[in-house]
Amino acid sequence: MTFRLRPGKKGLELRLHGLEATIMDVVWGKQLSSFAVGDVLAILEKQRDIAYTTVMTTVTRLYEKGILERERDGKRYLYSPKLSREEFLQSTAREVLDEAVGGHQAMAMLAEKVSEASAGELDDLEALIQKRREELDA
Amino acid sequence: MIEATFPLLGTAFVVLIVLPAFALLAKAGLVMLERDEVGGPLHGLNLRYVLLTGSSALPVAWLLSAGLHQAETGKSALACLLDHDTAELCFEPGFFALMLAGAILASSIGVIRRHRGVRASSSDAARTLLQRVARITSSDPVLAGLGDRVVVTDDDGFALGTHGLLKPRVFVGTAFAERLSDEMLASALGHEAEHVRALDPLRYLILQLALAVNPFGRFMLEPHAARWQAAREAHCDREAVILGAAPLPLADAIVRAARPGAREVVALGARDTAVLKFRIGMLLAFSERAPARCCHQGPSAFPVAFVLLLIALLLPHQTGTAALDVLHTGAEHALTYFWR
Numbered sequence: 001m002t003f004r005l006r007p008g009k010k011g012l013e014l015r016l017h018g019l020e021a022t023i024m025d026v027v028w029g030k031q032l033s034s035f036a037v038g039d040v041l042a043i044l045e046k047q048r049d050i051a052y053t054t055v056m057t058t059v060t061r062l063y064e065k066g067i068l069e070r071e072r073d074g075k076r077y078l079y080s081p082k083l084s085r086e087e088f089l090q091s092t093a094r095e096v097l098d099e100a101v102g103g104h105q106a107m108a109m110l111a112e113k114v115s116e117a118s119a120g121e122l123d124d125l126e127a128l129i130q131k132r133r134e135e136l137d138a
Numbered sequence: 139m140i141e142a143t144f145p146l147l148g149t150a151f152v153v154l155i156v157l158p159a160f161a162l163l164a165k166a167g168l169v170m171l172e173r174d175e176v177g178g179p180l181h182g183l184n185l186r187y188v189l190l191t192g193s194s195a196l197p198v199a200w201l202l203s204a205g206l207h208q209a210e211t212g213k214s215a216l217a218c219l220l221d222h223d224t225a226e227l228c229f230e231p232g233f234f235a236l237m238l239a240g241a242i243l244a245s246s247i248g249v250i251r252r253h254r255g256v257r258a259s260s261s262d263a264a265r266t267l268l269q270r271v272a273r274i275t276s277s278d279p280v281l282a283g284l285g286d287r288v289v290v291t292d293d294d295g296f297a298l299g300t301h302g303l304l305k306p307r308v309f310v311g312t313a314f315a316e317r318l319s320d321e322m323l324a325s326a327l328g329h330e331a332e333h334v335r336a337l338d339p340l341r342y343l344i345l346q347l348a349l350a351v352n353p354f355g356r357f358m359l360e361p362h363a364a365r366w367q368a369a370r371e372a373h374c375d376r377e378a379v380i381l382g383a384a385p386l387p388l389a390d391a392i393v394r395a396a397r398p399g400a401r402e403v404v405a406l407g408a409r410d411t412a413v414l415k416f417r418i419g420m421l422l423a424f425s426e427r428a429p430a431r432c433c434h435q436g437p438s439a440f441p442v443a444f445v446l447l448l449i450a451l452l453l454p455h456q457t458g459t460a461a462l463d464v465l466h467t468g469a470e471h472a473l474t475y476f477w478r
Contacts, residue, residue, distance in 0.1 A: 118411075119397070121411055121414075122393050122396055122397060125389075125393045125414065125415070125418050126390070126393050128418070128422065129386055129389050129390055129393065129418065129422070132386060132422050132425055133386050133425075136386075136425060136426075
């Protein structure tokens with residue numbers, strides 16, 4: 001998962017746009033381990049006027065960003081969160097990819113907590129470099 | 139009151155109050171600089187460095203200089219050196235300054251030890267690697283200057299790094315270099331070339347010494363120092379790419395240097411996970427769009443720091459108020475000039 005950090009934002013919104021953060025807040029808050037777009041819509045409709053297509057588009061975007069995973073259930077998809085809220089926030093604090101020379105959030109994360117990279121993390125980075133190399137070659 | 143009271147109180151005042159107070163002021167400046175949204179993490183590196191080191195260097199320089207100026211006659215240390223008639227008056231201040239310098243050196247000895255280089259090798263593998271490096275550096279005009287500055291070592295635990303204070307050299311481990319393609323090695327040398335050009339081993343040593351001599355204030359500055367060093371490594375990546383290094387091979391080399399097992403844990407500056415990810419992310423971005431030179435470094439920071447250091451060293455040796463008068467009128471003229 002790679003994200004662009006959003007200057008001036010905190011918490012979930014550091015990496016997620018407004019509605020994305022709201023939906024993930026609902027998913028984690030209501031502990032929805034498996035849900036359809038309609039389930040989230042039903043909860044959000046109690047809070048504000050919102051269209052089904054808006055929620056569907058945002059949920060799809062969350063899936064494309066790798067925050068949700070999904071499986072087909074007849075004509076619809078059932079979604080589930082890949083990470084718990086804690087895991088997501090922890091990864092946000094460590095994740096500064098794609099923030100080339102960004103704002104002070106990236107700076108605050110730089111070397112705030114020194115920990116040597118594990119072999120798994122280094123494997124992931126190598127895979128990421130290889131993937132970018134293939135994308136550029138293609 | 140015994141004669142030793144004043145020097146001891148003076149030292150205690152500097153160590154317990156002045157150094158932590160300067161660290162606090164430096165921290166305030168660093169926080170403001172780091173919050174700068176426009177420049178990002180690579181902004182104001184020189185200015186941040188001067189704040190980090192100057193906050194210790196200025197009080198310590200003043201203390202040492204004042205220690206040399208404890209002669210009863212009020213004469214400066216220069217008089218002690220030139221005029222043998224006053225030699226007996228100069229023993230105590232000289233001894234006191236020596237004690238101070240000794241204490242500072244003792245607190246710094248661990249830092250200096252960490253900056254020792256590694257042993258060069260002349261095995262067949264080392265000679266082969268040197269030939270390979272020579273071929274790479276001779277074909278790249280940017281790396282050509284590194285030709286005689288590359289040293290090869292068979293130390294299995296050593297990956298790649300720059301050592302040497304006044305004449306830095308790039309040390310390359312034979313085992314590590316075998317795992318790199320020519321393109322990766324060339325990019326890694328490009329990164330180290332920037333360290334060599336900027337005398338970074340000396341800068342890093344001074345930074346660590348500045349923190350070491352401030353026992354009660356360094357905790358405030360250590361996170362900023364770590365961030366500065368991380369940003370400096372990222373800056374070297376950026377410079378290397380600007381001067382022609384390939385970003386993805388450099389990213390690959392950095393990740394390989396970070397593999398566990400290397401004694402040189404800071405090889406290519408790759409140590410902390412978050413910093414590593416930041417640098418790799420930056421290089422991935424550079425592979426799509428070549429970087430331009432960025433970030434205001436604070437070009438006047440070093441000259442200003444030098445002048446302040448000179449003032450801290452000379453001020454205790456002024457017997458009259460002439461120096462303060464000059465400072466006063468100089469400041470007035472400067473203010474008039476800028477406000478005009």
